[in-house]
Amino acid sequence: MTQAATGEPGYVVEAADMARDGDAAIAVWRASLGHAEGRAAKFEWFYHSAPDGALLQLLRHGSDRDVVGTAGVGWRRMQANGRALLGGLLADMAVLSSHRMLGPALSLQRTTCERALADADLVYGFPNPNAVPVVKRLGYAHAGDMVLYVRPLHHAPYLARRMPGPMARVLGGFLDLATQARDHLRARWPGGRARAHWCEAMAADLALPEAGDGTPLQGVRSRATLDWRFRRNPLANFRLLQVCLPARGANGAWFVCHRAGDVLHIADMIIPDGASLAQCLAALSTTAYAMGCQSLSIECCLPAHETSELHRSGFRERQRRPIYVRWKDPGLAGTPLRFTAFDEDE
Structure with missing residues (x-):
């Protein structure tokens, strides 16, 4: 040895x-x-x-x-x-x-x-x-940050930290109605209403995003790897949510989720090329709200256009952790990242 x-x-x-x-x-x-x-x-x-x-x-x-x-x-x-x-x-x-x-x-x-x-x-x-x-x-270099984003679904508990309870409940109820109305509208556009449902396993005809020129560094999500990383993980219980997009038939979006108390955490997401992340998140948010979750969260390092869609969907940054990379070929340093919990070890 x-x-x-x-x-x-x-x-x-x-x-x-x-x-x-x-x-x-x-x-x-x-x-x-x-x-x-x-x-x-x-x-x-x-x-x-x-x-x-x-x-x-x-x-x-x-x-x-x-x-x-x-x-x-x-x-x-x-x-x-x-x-x-x-x-x-x-x-x-x-x-x-x-x-x-x-x-x-x-x-x-x-x-x-x-x-x-x-x-x-x-x-x-x-x-x-x-x-x-x-x-x-x-020889490692800072390549990006895992950013924790959070979006409230039931607003009253958050408002109660800053105002009297009765006022928080009233104002929170109005905010809930407004954000849910927005989500219902976004889930219908573009291309028709997106519908979400829980699944036991990933679809056999899973469509992964194209890996062409200009794509960031990201993990390859084969069905076997996704099954091992999440369904067979002994450290946490994950559930699969499929968002069906009418314009795309069976090739919808997938979210891997983990519920911890009143928070539904998005561990990974697979969005078809050209699909609207905001539309898919709206369908997810409506489902989580109906489950009684108070908030959504995701920790990730995403390209700028996906980060913009998170912000547009009401997610706000809470904290960040650095990612360090050492390349065999130093010429690849500076490659942008697309990381989620899929790329971690727990």
């Missing part, structure tokens, strides 16, 4: 044996990353069941070669400008607190990135603020 020295005595980085080292990696995650109850399921799902596979690097220490850190990469088929690419999604970077020295941790990340780029065209991740200086040292 290939090893890499860390420059720090007693530490070495090597590829994991998935059958032998799983328990040790899970123990590191439980101690370092939280959400202990889902870590074993995450290992099985992400490292054993992914359609395109994954790799896992281990930081070992001492004569007993104890596992004290991990860094994973999930392979993702991607495309940009009509070109097929292989991406590596950084995941599960964790080092036990007693071993969090810069040298070993930096070597773990450097080795993982270099081994990923031996096969992939790019490696990307979503580092927390403390990790940003480290990924910059490793």
Whole structure:
């Protein structure tokens, strides 16, 4: 098994044996990353069941070669400008607190990135603020932001934060009526009324957007990958909403949704070429309102025209997280992104 020295005595980085080292990696995650109850399921799902596979690097220490850190990469088929690419999604970077020295941790990340780029065209991740200086040292560059957008559906709870409850309920009721009337109108234009319904599985004749010149970097959404990423995900329950567009027959839009309390979160969306995102969102909003949801949310990095459609549909920015990318070919730096939760690992 290939090893890499860390420059720090007693530490070495090597590829994991998935059958032998799983328990040790899970123990590191439980101690370092939280959400202990889902870590074993995450290992099985992400490292054993992914359609395109994954790799896992281990930081070992001492004569007993104890596992004290991990860094994973999930392979993702991607495309940009009509070109097929292989991406590596950084995941599960964790080092036990007693071993969090810069040298070993930096070597773990450097080795993982270099081994990923031996096969992939790019490696990307979503580092927390403390990790940003480290990924910059490793040659990653800021490529965009995952922006959380939120749209109220039932307005009274939001207004009650700023005015007396009775006034909030009255004004909120008027706003609800106005926004729902707008959604009903938008759902009917262009081309006739868009109708939404929940589905158990993705349609066999799923129509994906064209991947021609000028398209941003985005994950390839095959039916197998969508099924693995969402329906078989052990960490959350997702539902599929199809929006049928009369002018397009069976080739409608798809939203992958996850409900958390009173919020319906849009995890992914597939909009046919030339279709109106605002029309599709209007149909989704009407469905969510009828379910009693107080708000819609989506976290994404979208091209400007889709961001404009979100704003037009009443979504407003709440917060953002940076996306960092390292390309094998530096000439591809600056490629715009289209990322949703589909492109993450949980």
